[in-house]
Amino acid sequence: MPEPILEVRGLTVHFYTYAGIVKAIEDVSFDVYRGETFALVGETGCGKSVTSRALTQLIESPGRIVKGKVLYHRDDGSTIDLLKLSEEEIRKIRGREIAYIFQDPHASLDPLYTVGYQIAEAMVVHGTVEGWKEGFRKAVDILRRVLIPDPENRVKNYPHELSGGMKQRVVIGIGVSNDPKILIADEPTTALDVTVQAQILDLMNKLKKEYNTTVILITHNMGVVAEMADRVAVMYAGKIVEIGSVDQIFKNPLHPYTKGLLRAVPNPLAKIERLEAIPGTVPNLITPPKGCRFHPRCPYATERCRSEVPKLKELEPGHFVACHLY
Ligand SMILES: Nc1ncnc2c1ncn2[C@@H]1O[C@H](COP(=O)(O)OP(=O)(O)OP(=O)(O)O)[C@@H](O)[C@H]1O
Numbered sequence: 001m002p003e004p005i006l007e008v009r010g011l012t013v014h015f016y017t018y019a020g021i022v023k024a025i026e027d028v029s030f031d032v033y034r035g036e037t038f039a040l041v042g043e044t045g046c047g048k049s050v051t052s053r054a055l056t057q058l059i060e061s062p063g064r065i066v067k068g069k070v071l072y073h074r075d076d077g078s079t080i081d082l083l084k085l086s087e088e089e090i091r092k093i094r095g096r097e098i099a100y101i102f103q104d105p106h107a108s109l110d111p112l113y114t115v116g117y118q119i120a121e122a123m124v125v126h127g128t129v130e131g132w133k134e135g136f137r138k139a140v141d142i143l144r145r146v147l148i149p150d151p152e153n154r155v156k157n158y159p160h161e162l163s164g165g166m167k168q169r170v171v172i173g174i175g176v177s178n179d180p181k182i183l184i185a186d187e188p189t190t191a192l193d194v195t196v197q198a199q200i201l202d203l204m205n206k207l208k209k210e211y212n213t214t215v216i217l218i219t220h221n222m223g224v225v226a227e228m229a230d231r232v233a234v235m236y237a238g239k240i241v242e243i244g245s246v247d248q249i250f251k252n253p254l255h256p257y258t259k260g261l262l263r264a265v266p267n268p269l270a271k272i273e274r275l276e277a278i279p280g281t282v283p284n285l286i287t288p289p290k291g292c293r294f295h296p297r298c299p300y301a302t303e304r305c306r307s308e309v310p311k312l313k314e315l316e317p318g319h320f321v322a323c324h325l326y
């Protein structure tokens with residue numbers, strides 16, 4: 001039996017804006033198993049980043065986590081609800097046991113400090129090295145781990161002296177520097193050109209195998225899912241509509257939205273930017289559609305879909321769908 005490292009239950013995040021309350025994610029529940037790569041996929045604005053950031057309370061004003069639990073099963077056998085921790089307690093876990101890699105390496109690195117300094121700092125802050133001297137020494141090892149050539153000299157470089165792909169390797173290096181149990185990668189290759197994207201994905205797979213890290217991968221690209229993930233959760237307009245293994249989702253997609261996503265990528269390894277097979281656009285989340293949020297775009301919508309919110313149901317072992325057709 002696969003063993004969960006995270007159990008997310010009923011996670012709900014709202015943004016209190018002047019225009020109204022944006023119900024960004026609503027009642028999101030899923031498990032992440034130890035050692036797997038779990039992908040969150042869906043169109044822009046569907047709530048992938050908000051979900052992943054909420055896991056460690058990384059939601060800034062005017063946003064608020066209004067409901068939910070994130071149970072984290074630690075290696076020592078204890079379980080904690082990450083949403084119940086104080087700011088000080090969660091800060092000890094974030095960047096150490098649960099680390100993030102964000103999309104844009106330019107924004108993730110500080111132009112005023114060398115890359116060696118920034119990697120060392122990540123370890124010094126969490127006390128995983130004795131001090132700066134050991135931090136700088138380990139920074140060289142980390143650059144080697146992320147396959148940066150000539151690491152002894154590269155540690156002394158400033159971010160602007162490195163290419164986009166090299167910078168993203170540094171960001172990944174910072175992410176893995178404290179040997180996190182869970183690595184959350186939010187569109188880690190979207191800002192890079194295609195050949196570099198493939199190299200970064202290879203690197204992430206290599207590191208994952210070496211260190212047996214659990215990875216939560218956020219992407220809008222089904223090709224990346226096919227290449228990287230073990231299991232997938234498909235999100236639409238702030239809700240999870242389907243969860244299953246990569247095999248189940250690609251061979252037997254159940255939700256009309258998932259089917260649309262896959263139709264938009266005849267070859268799953270081709271890169272997609274827009275989901276042209278699904279007419280219509282994502283609804284605004286201040287007044288989301290009643291019932292199933294996908295019903296205005298769904299060719300099979302019935303009266304029930306317009307009024308009743310569908311719950312996730314398990315149709316075959318490990319394969320869940322939230323749709324009244326089933
Ligand atoms: N600071 C904010 N204020 C108001 N609404 C917000 C804020 N941040 C996010 N949202 C809303 O939350 C919803 C989910 O956004 P999120 O960034 O999680 O989407 P995403 O799936 O990651 O999209 P993308 O693929 O574009 O990164 C969107 O409707 C967005 O408008």
Ligand code: NI
Pocket residue numbers: 048049050186
């Ligand atoms: Ni996002």
